[in-house]
Amino acid sequence: MGRAGSGRPTIADVAARAGVSVGAVSAAVNGKGRLSEATRLRVLAAAAELGWAPSAAAVALRGARVGALGLVLRRDPDLLSSDPHFAQLVTGVESALAPLGWGLLLHLVDDGGEERAYRALAAGRRVDGVVLTESRVRDPRFALLRELGLPAALVGTPWRPDPVPTVRARDQHxxxxxxxxxxxxxxxxxxxxxxxxxxxxxxxxxxxxxxxxxxxxxxxxxxxxxxxxxxxxxxxxxxxxxxxxxxxxxxxxxxxxxxxxxxxxxxxxxxxxxxxxxxxxxxxxxxxxxxxxxxxxxxQDLVGLGRAAAVTLLAGLGVVDGAGLEEVRPPELVVRESTGPAPR
Amino acid sequence: MGRAGSGRPTIADVAARAGVSVGAVSAAVNGKGRLSEATRLRVLAAAAELGWAPSAAAVALRGARVGALGLVLRRDPDLLSSDPHFAQLVTGVESALAPLGWGLLLHLVDDGGEERAYRALAAGRRVDGVVLTESRVRDPRFALLRELGLPAALVGTPWRPDPVPTVRARDQHxxxxxxxxxxxxxxxxxxxxxxxxxxxxxxxxxxxxxxxxxxxxxxxxxxxxxxxxxxxxxxxxxxxxxxxxxxxxxxxxxxxxxxxxxxxxxxxxxxxxxxxxxxxxxxxxxxxxxxxxxxxxxxQDLVGLGRAAAVTLLAGLGVVDGAGLEEVRPPELVVRESTGPAPR
Structure with a gap:
């Protein structure tokens, strides 16, 4: 892993070693550009010698997957810790991402910051798709995500029929x-x-x-x-x-x-x-x-819902085979001690 | 925002419009490479016309900030939802990141996946630094992160003195x-x-x-x-x-x-x-x-600890002024109903 001493090699190191510009290294790795085959091979050889691999950033530049889904939560950060859904939902999402080595990029925003956050995620290509939760009446996110071309999956029921894939339990009431x-x-x-x-x-x-x-x-x-x-x-x-x-x-x-x-x-x-x-x-x-x-x-199968949302997105991206998507368990009543006969 | 119809413009669109290679666009935007000033200006003009901005990926390639911290948790995804610390700690981290528009990239891993996850974060330049929690006896993460050159801040006490900055309450016992x-x-x-x-x-x-x-x-x-x-x-x-x-x-x-x-x-x-x-x-x-x-x-001021870890990292990266870092509140006893006089 890398050279001794000065940290990991950079694209600039590869360019210097191959005697080309940084842009040429990028072109060589991306298989695009107008490099001669000889130059391309010289660049790849320099990259191999230095142990340099194109980063996720470079991969994103040429249109491959970033390896992350996004979750933008609109709330006061102070309220997150009392949110009953959050940890369970994240658990479910992570259970689908972890085996692939994918991550979940979490953004907490206030009301005004929501649109900005989604635009930044899309423009920066920081995620391959986003999980939507807390379906809202007159939810503005669907139109925004369509405009941005950012794949999404919603946990819950959209306020009106929408092309965004949704996951919910069968017989949910x-x-x-x-x-x-x-x-x-x-x-x-x-x-x-x-x-x-x-x-x-x-x-x-x-x-x-x-x-x-x-x-x-x-x-x-x-x-x-x-x-x-x-x-x-x-x-x-x-x-x-x-x-x-x-x-x-x-x-x-x-x-x-x-x-x-x-x-x-x-x-x-x-x-x-x-x-x-x-x-x-x-x-x-x-x-x-x-x-x-x-x-x-x-x-409620909150973990299953989070997992299903992630798998739905991953299947839509062609990363996993969605055919294996297990069904979300329908809600059921769990009777414990807080219910009893009506007082007379 | 973008052209009508076919989603956001790509670096390839800019290259096509400017009549140069994708690599040349990259070089022009990064201010590196060996382009003539005329070519550079033609590329930037094309980018402006198309409304294309270099993505976070491109920014990362030239060494600027990604705008995300990482949190790698080593545990079974099923246990996350019963973890009492997780939501509070994330709340604290997010309270520091949210005003900057930064995100938190979460990775859940099993024992064997931990090193792999950190290596992927570093190699892919997916985060600008990582928050470490759950300080362990003979913790292997410090040496690994040093090797990877990945900035880190630890919530808690390291198992032995270590150059990684740590955050903890004064008078913590x-x-x-x-x-x-x-x-x-x-x-x-x-x-x-x-x-x-x-x-x-x-x-x-x-x-x-x-x-x-x-x-x-x-x-x-x-x-x-x-x-x-x-x-x-x-x-x-x-x-x-x-x-x-x-x-x-x-x-x-x-x-x-x-x-x-x-x-x-x-x-x-x-x-x-x-x-x-x-x-x-x-x-x-x-x-x-x-x-x-x-x-x-x-x-325990778990939210404050998460926040302090994030601010410490951000200050180390030069993103915020660490001088304003408020102190983590020392632990205190909160007496409620579960303690009373010893039985005779």
Whole structure:
């Protein structure tokens, strides 16, 4: 590996050794340009002698793969660590990339920085494609990525039909339906829901799924609150629900850490879970088993979704054979200790 | 931005328009090569007409910054999502990178893939430097990175003095000392410790810090178990401690999710926390406040550590002024509900 002493060889070293310009080395390696075969061979010989190999940068210049996917997350960096999805999704993406030696280029941006980040990724050819998450209502990313010619795959449901490939579980609202059946079977009739933010596609779709599932039993939710994904906001929403005139006996939360905040809120209000209140989370993060009572939740295959998004992109790029893409597991209800018979 | 229709312009388009080779365009943009000034200007004019700008790849070729740091994590992708440090550390790194428009290139590798990943990052010039975490006993990364000429900054303490810049809190074992003082003040005399894996530098250093802190009160730990960082392994270690002949009345865990698993284990064994057992975590993840009882823990500024590592690297690269590097907050004890008077 390299020459002793002064670090790795550069294209300039190769050019000097071969007695040509840097541009000629680039041309020789790329097999383009207008070099004589003799010059081309002299350059390649110099490169071999010095142990120089064209870098990913050079490879990118001639249109091959960079070996990285991008993930641009639009949020305050401080909120990342409380994001329940992030680590699981990255885990899934990495499980597809790691065997290929590919990496995941992560960019955190604020609202204004999102478009700039995608333009920089495309113009700089820093990634071969991007994974999109958190599908938004009137999502501007699809048009932008088409303009940039940057391949993408979306985890979730686009706000309207779009040519960007999407990955999601088959029968993706089955978990919510099962949760409602479980709770109705336990005698619950007054349901509350603490949903995610209004601008997320899944907030609206899950709320609709909940209404459909309740409607099948002749029920409607007694109270619904939209909330940010962080436990603090969820605690505020939970307190509103649990101190309202028509207090629900069962509350479904948009994710597990919001449900965990709901458990804390109930405890502070002196409301016993599951004796007086049943609580259901969403996602089934490792957290659920560590809570007391352990959290009943709708398991979502977040790792599988991240993996499927990466494999879909890689298959589209011709890097892997997409035929082997395993299906994302459909959501299922995991019953633990936070749900019980409705109070009389 | 670009021509209508067929995506962004390429270096080949510029070469064709200027009537030169691709290599000549590269040479013109890099200001190297042996082009006449006339040719150089013709190339730059063509580039401007087409809206083509040299990509990050091209910039990297001529030695400027790529605009990315690397983070190579050596672990099973499946374990990432249960890693308590990962999201916090990435949050800190991103908080330094985001304002610059820089990204973080993440690579998950197995044991054998680590060296290969670093070599690929260096050879491909994919990053400007790497953040190292999880300092290991006989860590092979320092020598490797020196050989590769890849700048690095380590979060934590190196296993032996090393020229790689390191970031850590001042007075980094103060939190453990405070935890021991708190528990001794509550009457505890029988201490247990569930540490991290043996090959981590901090496992050994924290164990030594605990022994020193106990020694100051004429005490020694009654039982110590090494454990993997995942809750399952921690639960096994906790069960061993809590069913041993000389059961401790206070147990310190290496991180918060391990301590959460300890709470679950105690509950299953019918041991009341904090009535019969005090439990202390480490890190102060958001999880702590969601547990019941809420977890007393040693707060570590993981976000600050990640940020400091990134800023140190960026300052070393001359990208930011390191003089403004704020200090990492020293560890402190956060007392919640999981610690109480020793049982009589």
């Amino acid at each position: 089955r978990g919510i339906t099962r949760a409602v059946e479980h709770l109705v079977g336990l005698g619950h009739r007054r349901f509350g829901h603490v949903s995610g933010p209004e601008d997320r596609v899944h907030t609206r779709r899950r709320r609709a799924a909940l209404r459909r599932a309740l409607g099948a039993h002749g029920l409607v939710p007694v109270c619904v609150r939209a909330s940010g994904f962080d436990p603090g906001a969820a605690a505020v929403a939970a307190r509103e629900l649990l101190t309202s005139a028509e207090r629900p006996t069962a509350v479904l939360f948009a994710n597990d850490s919001m449900a965990a905040a709901g458990l804390v809120t109930a405890r502070r209000l002196g409301i016993d879970v599951p004796g007086e209140l049943s609580v259901v989370g969403h996602d089934d993060l490792p957290l659920c088993e560590l809570l007391h009572p352990a959290l009943t939740t709708v398991r | 103060r939190g453990i000392t405070r935890a021991v003082e708190h528990l001794v003040g509550l009457g505890h005399r029988r201490f247990g410790h569930v540490s991290g894996p043996e090959d981590r530098v901090h496992t050994r250093r924290r164990r030594a810090a605990l022994r020193r802190a106990l020694g100051a009160h004429g005490l020694v730990p009654v039982c110590v178990r090494a454990s993997g960082f995942d809750p399952g392994a921690a639960a096994v270690a906790a069960r061993e401690l809590l069913t041993s002949a000389e059961r401790p009345t206070a147990v310190l865990f290496a991180n918060d999710s391990m301590a959460a698993a300890g709470l679950v284990t105690a509950r299953r064994l019918g041991i009341d926390v904090p009535g019969e057992l005090s439990v202390v975590g480490h890190d102060d993840l958001p999880l702590c406040e969601l547990l019941h009882p809420a977890l007393t823990t040693v707060r």
